[in-house]
Amino acid sequence: MTRIAQIAGDGIGPEVMAVARRVLDAAGVTDLQWTELDWSCERYAREGSMMPADGMDLLAEHEAVLLGAVGWPGVPDHISLWGLLIPIRRAFDQYVNLRPMRTFDGVPTPVRADLAEGVDIVVVRENTEGEYSTLGGRHGSGAAETALQTAIFTRAGIERIAHVAARHAAERGGTLTVATKSNGIIHSMPFWDEVVREVAQEYPIEVHFELIDALAAHLVMRPADYDVVLGSNLFGDILSDLVGGVCGSIGIAPSANIDPTRTHPSMFEPVHGSAPDIAGQGLANPVGMVWSAAMMLKHLGKEKETNRIMAAITTTLADPATRTPDVGGLADTETVADALVDHLRSTA
């Protein structure tokens, strides 16, 4: 049995997690042993912390973590994020954040159909350093009040993520786009460019550096031109939501937080948050969660089941009767779940 820790979390997290579990069952994945954890903002409100003091030790006994979403009004977002998600990513050295996204037949996109056709992008985001750091502080008061926030870029950190991105580019279309801002951020970004360029030379790929602002515009104007996009922690975070939006909805977008050394568990979660505005209404799109679960299966070596789930996703998204309103459909979460399960059973 492979041990999986499940953190359904807050808001629509538990709603979409329930669908992922049904889909895994329907795909015939029977050798997973689940530990269901109630770590969430609700727990924080009740007990004063997002997870128990020995939480990381408990997670460490698992092969993978499957997470819904955390965050809820009333608990500041930096508490839910730094009390759970970020410690997991860092303590487990999940330095790769993989965020694939593509357009699907039938799913309307906010960009013109001819531009959206065939879009298939993987954003590779550095996940443990960069702009998301605790270095800095707030000083002074009144007009003199000041906040300092220091980004951390290490050679080792840039090298290892660059290798992952370059390897993905070599396996896919052979092109790597690197987000930078070396014109405005004059220490860390030129260093980032330099180290990524060195690493990329070891691979049979073409490498393009694009300033993040121009890249954001180009990803909207001609998304089909991109394949693998590498970004620092902040840039990768923003670009992956952007690509999700271009493809129709962040409700579809999956992500994987991976420790490639497999020393620690990796974590799989949809890109979206807890969506308080639609929570409890049965309207959440479960596809981002289900796709994340499929990425987990791939990580666990279950290629066949992964492909079957992806085929079920493609089929259900193609029909407005089996997709949710955020992607131009008429279905509720339950109907999408039933359709995914039916497809998997009928193709077994």
Ligand code: NAI
């Ligand atoms: P959000 O992703 O929860 O929602 C943004 C918009 O997208 C909302 O209008 C929502 O209804 C819609 N949406 C999101 N997922 C959807 C789905 N599966 N189906 C249909 N529509 C969907 O982001 P927001 O509103 O900025 O944050 C809400 C809470 O979630 C905050 O507390 C935030 O910190 C947290 N959050 C947690 C994340 C995580 O657990 N990894 C990631 C992003 C936000």
Ligand code: MG
């Ligand atoms: Mg984000």
